[in-house]
Amino acid sequence: MTRKTDPLFKTTLPSGLTVLIETLPYVRSVALGYYLRSGSAVESEEHGGASHFLEHLVFKGTQKRSTAEIAQVIDILGGDVDAFTGKEYTSFYAHVLDEQVPTALDLLTEILREPRFNVDDVEMERGVILEEIKMVEDTPDDLVHEIFVTAFWPDHPLGRPILGTEETITRIERAKIIEHYEETFQPSNVIFAASGNVRPEDVLPFLERQFAPAARPPFRREWNAPTPKQHVILREKRELEQVHLCLGSRGYPQQGHERYAAALFNAILGGSMSSRLFQRIREQEGLVYSIASYHNGYLHGGYEAVYAACAPKNLRRVLDLTLAEMSKIKQTGATADELASAKLHLKGSILLSLESTISRMSGIARQEYYFGRQYTPDEIIQHIDNVTLDDIQQVAHTIVDPSSLSLTLLGNVKDPGVTPAMLSEAVA
Numbered sequence: 285m286t287r288k289t290d291p292l293f294k295t296t297l298p299s300g301l302t303v304l305i306e307t308l309p310y311v312r313s314v315a316l317g318y319y320l321r322s323g324s325a326v327e328s329e330e331h332g333g334a335s336h337f338l339e340h341l342v343f344k345g346t347q348k349r350s351t352a353e354i355a356q357v358i359d360i361l362g363g364d365v366d367a368f369t370g371k372e373y374t375s376f377y378a379h380v381l382d383e384q385v386p387t388a389l390d391l392l393t394e395i396l397r398e399p400r401f402n403v404d405d406v407e408m409e410r411g412v413i414l415e416e417i418k419m420v421e422d423t424p425d426d427l428v429h430e431i432f433v434t435a436f437w438p439d440h441p442l443g444r445p446i447l448g449t450e451e452t453i454t455r456i457e458r459a460k461i462i463e464h465y466e467e468t469f470q471p472s473n474v475i476f477a478a479s480g481n482v483r484p485e486d487v488l489p490f491l492e493r494q495f496a497p498a499a500r501p502p503f504r505r506e507w508n509a510p511t512p513k514q515h516v517i518l519r520e521k522r523e524l525e526q527v528h529l530c531l532g533s534r535g536y537p538q539q540g541h542e543r544y545a546a547a548l549f550n551a552i553l554g555g556s557m558s559s560r561l562f563q564r565i566r567e568q569e570g571l572v573y574s575i576a577s578y579h580n581g582y583l584h585g586g587y588e589a590v591y592a593a594c595a596p597k598n599l600r601r602v603l604d605l606t607l608a609e610m611s612k613i614k615q616t617g618a619t620a621d622e623l624a625s626a627k628l629h630l631k632g633s634i635l636l637s638l639e640s641t642i643s644r645m646s647g648i649a650r651q652e653y654y655f656g657r658q659y660t661p662d663e664i665i666q667h668i669d670n671v672t673l674d675d676i677q678q679v680a681h682t683i684v685d686p687s688s689l690s691l692t693l694l695g696n697v698k699d700p701g702v703t704p705a706m707l708s709e710a711v712a
Contacts, residue, residue, distance in 0.1 A: 533685045
């Protein structure tokens with residue numbers, strides 16, 4: 285166990301639990317959470333949707349508290365107690381006043397360590413999750429991305445829906461959910477992170493008492509980098525006024541050194557209001573209300589995507605302009621002014637996020653998960669400043685890839701006459 289002069293403390297307890305505590309004595313709030321190294325990509329086929337199912341179930345009751353009693357404590361805390369499931373990890377967290385840390389920590393730990401998995405609770409939440417899946421069906425900007433990723437990475441863990449499907453949620457048995465819990469909810473598979481007005485001595489004795497060495501090692505399913513499958517998919521939804529599109533291609537994994545250039549490429553392409561896509565397609569042409577790009581990186585893969593929504597009559601024009609801007613940045617690169625603006629945008633968003641204890645807590649947990657170490661803000665900014673115009677063009681040649689460029693369309697539109705070959709030719 286080591287204690288440095290910097291505000292971030294790290295240790296690994298005898299149980300295997302990784303603990304990260306950032307002490308910020310000048311704030312009154314504390315964000316704390318457990319990050320489980322397990323998400324939808326870790327599930328076996330028979331456990332499909334189990335990670336998200338568990339996220340729901342742990343709040344339904346413990347050996348000591350009912351659902352109503354858990355809700356009452358959350359309300360008394362007056363802050364934020366929540367959870368989310370990702371493809372690679374699941375988080376259970378709280379954001380509270382510093383004086384409420386013992387109560388929040390006790391509650392979070394209890395729901396993780398002592399869920400009751402009541403039969404009635406399982407069936408109740410099964411219905412809730414099926415409704416959540418239907419809600420995604422009714423939310424086109426979410427649904428189009430879900431369809432895209434499933435088609436882009438078919439038969440790969442990263443391509444699976446986080447919520448599961450109606451089929452997997454309907455058939456998964458309580459025993460399989462418990463099996464998944466016992467395989468993954470082990471201390472050595474968990475990161476505890478806290479940021480705010482909290483000191484290691486405030487929480488370490490509690491964590492040491494609560495987490496004994498695991499009786500069994502966690503089950504960690506490994507996977508290789510996904511291979512993109514090029515596609516053009518149209519799913520008709522006649523009730524929609526707009527057509528929603530997701531145009532995407534290969535990207536970079538989270539740990540790759542190219543991630544800084546990829547983030548700046550994305551900001552230049554469509555990740556900000558001054559980006560090429562926003563300025564050309566919305567501001568100059570007035571063809572859309574929403575258009576943006578993003579880059580998603582995972583442990584073993586990543587992708588770049590553009591999302592837009594427009595009237596069906598404008599679809600081909602929006603698509604042609606998007607492809608033209610992608611091709612242009614690939615062929616001629618970015619300008620010095622674009623790169624300078626993108627760097628200011630990215631650095632500003634990073635530094636502003638440091639004013640939130642929730643962002644800081646999440647950031648240190650994610651860095652531990654992906655890198656096993658912490659990058660200081662100064663290090664990250666230095667890496668951003670070191671990106672050159674040549675770096676932008678190099679990542680553009682990888683991302684604007686004719687062999688993986690794919691399109692998913694959702695809306696009241698007939699066959700738009702777009703093929704994979706046409707997409708490839710547009711950016712070749």
